[in-house]
Amino acid sequence: MSVKNTETAEPDFIDLSLLDENLQLQEDGIEVEIVGPTNKPTGLVIVIVGPDSTTAQKASRDLVKEIEQEAAKEGNVDIDGPEAQRRRQITYLAKITKGWNKPPQVDGERLAFSEENVIRLYTKYPIIENQVRFKADRRGSFIKS
Template sequence: MDITKFNTTVASDKAQTMHLTDPFTGETLFDEEGNTLDFYLYGIQSTAARNALADRERKSNKKKLNNEESRRLGAEFLAALTKGWSKNIEVEGEPLKFTQENAVQLYMDQDWIGQQVISFVNNLENYAPKA
């Protein structure tokens, strides 16, 4: 059996779509036109994750971090795993354009989204190659 088909890094390097769900009910969220609110995410075993972990390690080794700095590093890590999101993501009624800084701010302000991202990227089934 050729085990190269189980290369988790190669699989995790292909961003997959996570549909945002209501944090209270677990139901998929839809916009006014019936479209899902989507995040495009690299897996935890991706090259992006490895690079982000190394960066996080460098930053956290320099000094003792306070709670806010630690939260920001976590948000930066999640932002590094985010390739983008659908155009129907809004904050206070305005479309939120995808940028790394917007992603960091979103993850810092909306813990519930970060929790869903963490769960999604850690589940290798989300990155399994299609047959």
């Protein structure tokens, strides 16, 4: 049995529009400003989508499918090894990365935006991967201030 307060005009519903705004922001993506080891901006800005976005959900499903396929291979004992886990984590992050502001230069080559080049960037520079992962893993990163 619920008690209604007749003295205040409380709505008889719960407004979840804030959740809709959060979902939309996760679809649109946020900017992650990359800093270097001295905590100074590098100038590189990476755009990622949120964990509840359709892109992230598809990336998660693809990752599960990949793990299942690897597990099905006879004699594959390294499925949970640290190298395999890191490779899968980087692949997931690459799939939720929408772009960057300027092409980063890696080993003398300017990298045009592509999933393959994102994997290359995150693999070579764990400091970048970690900053992207930190934002990507937190729904709170996708709240308008």
